[in-house]
Amino acid sequence: MTKEGEPMESYEKLGVFYLGRAYDLAKKSVSDELILYDSRDLLTHAFCVGMTGSGKTGLCIALLEEAAIDGIPSIVIDPKGDLANLMLTFPGLSAPDFRPWINEDAASRDGVSPEAYAASQADLWRNGLATWGQSGERIERLRNAADFVIYTPGSEAGLPVSILGAFTAPSSEILGDKDLLNERVTTTATSLLGLLGIDADPIRSREHILIATILEYAWENGQDLDLASLIHAIQSPPISRVGVLELESFYPSKERFELATALNNLLASPGFETWLSGDPLDVDRLLYTGKGKPRVAIFYIAHLSDTERMFFVSLLFNQILGWVRTRPGTTSLRALVYMDEVFGFIPPVAEPPSKRPLLTLLKQARAYGVGVVLATQNPVDLDYKALSNIGTWFIGRLQTDRDRERLLDGLEGVTAGRAGAMSRQKMEETISALDKRVFLMHDIHENEPVVFQTRWAMSYLCGPLTRQQIKTLTEPVRAAGRAGEAPGGIDQRRAGEPADRTPSGGPARAAASRSPSGSARVPAFGSSSASPAASVTPRPVLPPEVSETFLPLRGSLENTALVYQPGLLAIANVRFVQARSGPEHTETVTVWSPLEEGVETVDWEKARPAVLAADDLQRQPAAGAEYGALSSRAMSAKNFAGWRRMLSDTLYRTRSVELLWSPRLKLASQPGENEREFRIRLGDTGREDRDYQVERLRKKHAMKFSALEDRIRRAEAAVERERGQAKQEQVQTAISFGATMLEAFLGRKRLGRSTLGRATTTARGVGRSAKQAQDIGRAEAQVQSLRQQLADLQAEFDAEAAKLGGRLDPEMEELEKLVLRPRKIDIDVKLLTLAWGPYRKTQDGSLASLWE
Ligand SMILES: Nc1ncnc2c1ncn2[C@@H]1O[C@H](COP(=O)(O)OP(=O)(O)O)[C@@H](O)[C@H]1O
Ligand SMILES: [Mg+2]
Numbered sequence: 001m002t003k004e005g006e007p008m009e010s011y012e013k014l015g016v017f018y019l020g021r022a023y024d025l026a027k028k029s030v031s032d033e034l035i036l037y038d039s040r041d042l043l044t045h046a047f048c049v050g051m052t053g054s055g056k057t058g059l060c061i062a063l064l065e066e067a068a069i070d071g072i073p074s075i076v077i078d079p080k081g082d083l084a085n086l087m088l089t090f091p092g093l094s095a096p097d098f099r100p101w102i103n104e105d106a107a108s109r110d111g112v113s114p115e116a117y118a119a120s121q122a123d124l125w126r127n128g129l130a131t132w133g134q135s136g137e138r139i140e141r142l143r144n145a146a147d148f149v150i151y152t153p154g155s156e157a158g159l160p161v162s163i164l165g166a167f168t169a170p171s172s173e174i175l176g177d178k179d180l181l182n183e184r185v186t187t188t189a190t191s192l193l194g195l196l197g198i199d200a201d202p203i204r205s206r207e208h209i210l211i212a213t214i215l216e217y218a219w220e221n222g223q224d225l226d227l228a229s230l231i232h233a234i235q236s237p238p239i240s241r242v243g244v245l246e247l248e249s250f251y252p253s254k255e256r257f258e259l260a261t262a263l264n265n266l267l268a269s270p271g272f273e274t275w276l277s278g279d280p281l282d283v284d285r286l287l288y289t290g291k292g293k294p295r296v297a298i299f300y301i302a303h304l305s306d307t308e309r310m311f312f313v314s315l316l317f318n319q320i321l322g323w324v325r326t327r328p329g330t331t332s333l334r335a336l337v338y339m340d341e342v343f344g345f346i347p348p349v350a351e352p353p354s355k356r357p358l359l360t361l362l363k364q365a366r367a368y369g370v371g372v373v374l375a376t377q378n379p380v381d382l383d384y385k386a387l388s389n390i391g392t393w394f395i396g397r398l399q400t401d402r403d404r405e406r407l408l409d410g411l412e413g414v415t416a417g418r419a420g421a422m423s424r425q426k427m428e429e430t431i432s433a434l435d436k437r438v439f440l441m442h443d444i445h446e447n448e449p450v451v452f453q454t455r456w457a458m459s460y461l462c463g464p465l466t467r468q469q470i471k472t473l474t475e476p477v478r479a480a481g482r483a484g485e486a487p488g489g490i491d492q493r494r495a496g497e498p499a500d501r502t503p504s505g506g507p508a509r510a511a512a513s514r515s516p517s518g519s520a521r522v523p524a525f526g527s528s529s530a531s532p533a534a535s536v537t538p539r540p541v542l543p544p545e546v547s548e549t550f551l552p553l554r555g556s557l558e559n560t561a562l563v564y565q566p567g568l569l570a571i572a573n574v575r576f577v578q579a580r581s582g583p584e585h586t587e588t589v590t591v592w593s594p595l596e597e598g599v600e601t602v603d604w605e606k607a608r609p610a611v612l613a614a615d616d617l618q619r620q621p622a623a624g625a626e627y628g629a630l631s632s633r634a635m636s637a638k639n640f641a642g643w644r645r646m647l648s649d650t651l652y653r654t655r656s657v658e659l660l661w662s663p664r665l666k667l668a669s670q671p672g673e674n675e676r677e678f679r680i681r682l683g684d685t686g687r688e689d690r691d692y693q694v695e696r697l698r699k700k701h702a703m704k705f706s707a708l709e710d711r712i713r714r715a716e717a718a719v720e721r722e723r724g725q726a727k728q729e730q731v732q733t734a735i736s737f738g739a740t741m742l743e744a745f746l747g748r749k750r751l752g753r754s755t756l757g758r759a760t761t762t763a764r765g766v767g768r769s770a771k772q773a774q775d776i777g778r779a780e781a782q783v784q785s786l787r788q789q790l791a792d793l794q795a796e797f798d799a800e801a802a803k804l805g806g807r808l809d810p811e812m813e814e815l816e817k818l819v820l821r822p823r824k825i826d827i828d829v830k831l832l833t834l835a836w837g838p839y840r841k842t843q844d845g846s847l848a849s850l851w852e
Pocket of ligand 1: 050051052053054055056057058059062128437454455456457461462463
């Protein structure tokens, strides 16, 4: 039995979200049956609908709290300001904690001092939480599980956020997908024009076509834009035609100038610079701290105008979509995107810029482990295509019969033909009877809908926060940021800058390799990059057994003389294997070492990294070049064999790769994956693992539980029958299996509860006899025995659940450093050739490399 105040750890371990308890609409009372929601059901997204005050925000805050406790980060879009309440968590639950956040008007209405009111609110929260089996400890756990931050785009009350990144060229995943790119281009153009007050049709509006063309052109060429460069591009576009029309006749420059001016005025308007400062809209950095801890990033947009909101929300959805596509697939929930009051952002007929990216998210995000949760007051606020992609419906109290009818129409449309669905009439009755904070949950992954009351929220739900309050909440983060270490803040790094890709934090980027194997230790390669001016001779003639190549010219000659310097180019594969974990990595080393006249031995340790592949080597030199003097040793093929052996030797001695190793998960970081990325991946993998174990546990017990439940019902019916007083209703309501963890955990996923409910009994109106007394005794014994079996099954489940490792805290997970070194046989020199490196003769007579 789960009693009040009992620790909640048991189901937290199972990755199920505690949303509330079953609610009896007839009795208007909550039962002790826990409503536990399988987090993976959120992969098919959720929709929360109900009139103002029905408790939507309270429910969704509870959902976000549960996710955070499970280490799942969220992006929260908060148009009204009450999601910022997620910041108000007080493990001490004391009056002074509540004091700054109470509604002072409410206090004076009640005729009490603010202090007294705060004390009563603290009591209300403590008692409320206790009634739902929660305490300050759980609040503490929530606070520790994630970093909570508030962003205020266009304002400095919370953390500012820079939208500049929205115009930078998207990732290769998006560039490589025509539809996605098109979507990104269209949304960016539409939302930008929206900000200018231009309601642009992507197909007919000249403004839209022009801006979209410019964006697409720049991005496809790998160019980033910002507003200033966009303004320039509008005035002098990089294209001369649009479709088949000359640019000037399609959109004359005088008129383009007007558009450019409008954008420029926006850019110059007071306050606009706040849109351009602060953390970039980099979703990876929004979801995890620099150390890989999950975050709950709340975007407070209550202060923005409608057009600004639309602009920002569209950009954010676009960024999320771009990020989602860079993640590997998963079957576990990895992140949540929540939007409160989604009215107007994904409407049925209109096409605001937010609609397409949000629809695409609903269609595609599940494969990448991202769940979308949307809340709104009215069922018709959402496009039908959106609704049909949503698996969980939380239906709260609705205002009018018409709202209820429309909701049922929508629900019927998406659930038609599904087994276990309630009849429309039953649904209608249920929905009409819903109370405040009572929801009907329809989850396509469960067999039947359930009515429940939401649990008490851990966050103090004081209503929308003001900008001043947001400022107060953000002060500590800001202060920490000034001190150089924002606890939740994004690293000071700007968008687009590469992350430090070395696990140890050591020197990044091993340029010696073509593959970005950043974690490879960089030996002394590159220490002698300045070449002395050498004596110049004509191109030597080589014996036929010596192969000769030319490195490609990378720089500009700048009207100076070209000189080829002799050298050796080597390409080798070095394999790193680790017997214990089996991580394996092959690094390609490409180096060039000078081979000038008088050089006797080649020092491979001092060779310089070359970024090229064998295919890039040229057979012929550029015309008109001079040549440095070649060592005579290059004339004999035999020497090449020696140099090859020396290279193998050097690589064997100097090459190593450093990886991080998680002993618990038996996983190693990949070369090029930094500690933060690795920890985030460990968190994801740990959760996937856990979900797999939990699923096994569920499967194992579900059948047994259903079967026992069924047998108990029959046995109890038999007892009633023997007693000769069988009345079907009585039998049915009399049977309760108690509110065990197992029952709550299996939820409505277990087989056929509704069919079991129909176990029929027939009355046998016979008098009692000795024989019958005996029969009653036997039937009762049978019930006893079955109940014992059920208790055993529950105990077995509890024991197995307790054995589950629980959530892995990626931030705290202990990691070991692994250094992998190659064995001799793991080194394979693919190519060793004489290679002329191009140089440019500078003013002072020294040589500057044209190939590096
Ligand atoms: N889970 C909850 N725990 C505690 N109080 C709640 C909860 N849900 C709702 N409430 C109370 O009810 C009020 C209205 O609920 P809210 O969730 O804001 O409704 P909605 O978002 O549907 O308009 C909240 O301000 C809060 O006082
Ligand atoms: Mg609300």
